[in-house]
Each structure stands twice: as structure tokens, then as C-alpha cells.
Amino acid sequence: MTMIVAGGAEPPRVLLADSDPISRHVLGGTLREAAELDLIAATDSRRPVREWPLREADLVVIVAGPRENHVRLVQELTGEGVRALLIGVDWTRHSIEAAFASDVCGCISKDWAVTDLVAAAVAAASGYVVLSPDLVGMCVQVKPMSPVGALESRLRALTVREREVLTLLAEGMTTAEVARRLTVSRATVKSHVSHVLTKVGARxxxxxxxLMRSALGCGLDP
Structure with a gap:
């Protein structure tokens, strides 16, 4: 994963949530020592969300242990407009898709290198969608790169609003952020996304x- 971070910018404020006290201590110490971000607190993810210092955080990093499912927790956070990055140990395609459906801004493996975990947190707080390389094959069907004409043909089936929604998502916005930008409800954004998946043949x-990022990279108009 490659990132460009603007010089002089304040480091993102990160809240760590982990139910395992040992993991929370170790990972919290690692994040606290990282100059690229500011760890404001490390909390037990089993505590009620209302007790978390969310107003101070740009990003919540949630660690899911074996057999822990934090989709509802992510939904609660993103419903409040908070960006969430999920770290897990036993990912499946279903769990990754469920996480992204809950509007998480990234899914990464817990056994990733420390420097990569820090980079992922900074990227997620900066508006990027993050997925560790070992998980890509689980949720994205590997296909030959679509020619420009084929990309344009698939996207042409979308309405103006559907293209607008997909472009904003490709820029790293969450469902809640897209809804605020377009002054519509989250349900409306999700409805547009559902139509987009059907029209472009995405799983x-x-x-x-x-697909949209490929189109933008080829110079096609959003």
C-alpha cells in the first residue's frame, strides 16, 4: 500500500477498541509510539459505544478476535458518522463483504507488519479505503483489465446520480459521507449502490x- 501524506498536517487522532487486554496493551503501545498518528485512547470494545471518546477521534480501529463479529458495532459507529477500520484474524469473503456493507473504511489482517498497520490507520483516517493484500482475492474477482471501451460501456448503463455515488465511493467516502454530500438518506445511497452492482455486474x-477507479485512471469522465 502506498500513501502520500501532506506535509505539516496534524496526525489523525485514533481510538483503539479491543476486547483482549493483552492485545490492546501491545497494539496500543505500538500505535502510541507511531509519529504518524495520535492515539487518544485504548478501550475495551465490549464497553457501550456511548462511553467511548468518539468526538475526539478521526478514526476508530477495532480489533476483532477469533469468532468475534463486530459488524453491528461498525454500523453503530458509522451511523454516527465515525470512520472505522477493522482488524481481524479469521477473515472470509462473507465477513469482508458484510464489513464493507456496514460501511467500514477498511479490513486488514492482524498479522500484518506493524508499519503496515500504522500506514493503514493513517490512510483510513485520511479518507482512503484500505484492504490488506492477502484479503483482496477473497472479495474481488480477478479478471483481466477491462479495455477502456468496455469500462465506458459498463458505466454508461448508470444514471447520473448512480455514477456520482460510485465516484464518491471510489474517492474513499463512506455511505454516511456520500449521503451528507448529496443531501440524501443513507438508505437512498445504499439503494443506488445496489442498482450499480446489478448494472455493472459487480459482486x-x-x-x-x-471498476470506477480503473475508469478514472483511464481518463474517463465520472
């Missing part, structure tokens, strides 16, 4: 986002 939102 999930990540595939649709990558």
Missing part, C-alpha cells in the same frame, strides 16, 4: 469501486 461494492 460487491469493492469490485464496483475498483
Amino acid at each position: 460487491n461494492r469493492m469490485e464496483a469501486v475498483l
Whole structure:
């Protein structure tokens, strides 16, 4: 994963949520020592969300242990307009798709290198969608790169608003952020995304986002 961070910018404020006290201590110490971000607190993810210092955080990093499912927790956070990055140990395609459907801004493996975990947190707080390389094959069907004409043909089926929604998602916005930008409800954004998946033949939102990013990279108008 490659990132460009503007010089002089304040480091993102990160809240760590982990139910395992040992993991929370170790990962919290690692994040606290990282100059690229500001760890404001490390909390037990089993505590009620209302007790978390969310107003101070740009991003919540949630660690899911074996057999822990934090989709509802992510939904609660993103419903409040908070960006969430999920770290897990036993990912499946279903769990990744469920996480992105809950509007998480990234899914990464817990066994990733420390420097990569820090980079992922900074990227997610900066508006990027993050997925560790070992998880890409689980949720994105590997296909030959679509020619420009084929990309344009698939996207032409979308309405102006559907293209607008997909473009904003490709830029790294969450469902809640897209809804605020377009002054519509989250349900409306999700409805547009559902139509987009059907029209472009994508299995999930990540595939649709990558399709739009390919189109933008080829110079096609959004």
C-alpha cells in the first residue's frame, strides 16, 4: 500500500477498541509510539459505544478476535458518522463483504507488519479505503483489465446520480459521507449502490469501486 501524506498536517487522532487486554496493551503501545498518528485512547470494545471518546477521534480501529463479529458495532459507529477500520484474524469473503456493507473504511489482517498497520490507520483516517493484500482475492474477482471501451460501456448503463455515488465511493467516502454530500438518506445511497452492482455486474461494492477507479485512471469522465 502506498500513501502520500501532506506535509505539516496534524496526525489523525485514533481510538483503539479491543476486547483482549493483552492485545490492546501491545497494539496500543505500538500505535502510541507511531509519529504518524495520535492515539487518544485504548478501550475495551465490549464497553457501550456511548462511553467511548468518539468526538475526539478521526478514526476508530477495532480489533476483532477469533469468532468475534463486530459488524453491528461498525454500523453503530458509522451511523454516527465515525470512520472505522477493522482488524481481524479469521477473515472470509462473507465477513469482508458484510464489513464493507456496514460501511467500514477498511479490513486488514492482524498479522500484518506493524508499519503496515500504522500506514493503514493513517490512510483510513485520511479518507482512503484500505484492504490488506492477502484479503483482496477473497472479495474481488480477478479478471483481466477491462479495455477502456468496455469500462465506458459498463458505466454508461448508470444514471447520473448512480455514477456520482460510485465516484464518491471510489474517492474513499463512506455511505454516511456520500449521503451528507448529496443531501440524501443513507438508505437512498445504499439503494443506488445496489442498482450499480446489478448494472455493472459487480459482486460487491469493492469490485464496483475498483471498476470506477480503473475508469478514472483511464481518463474517463465520472
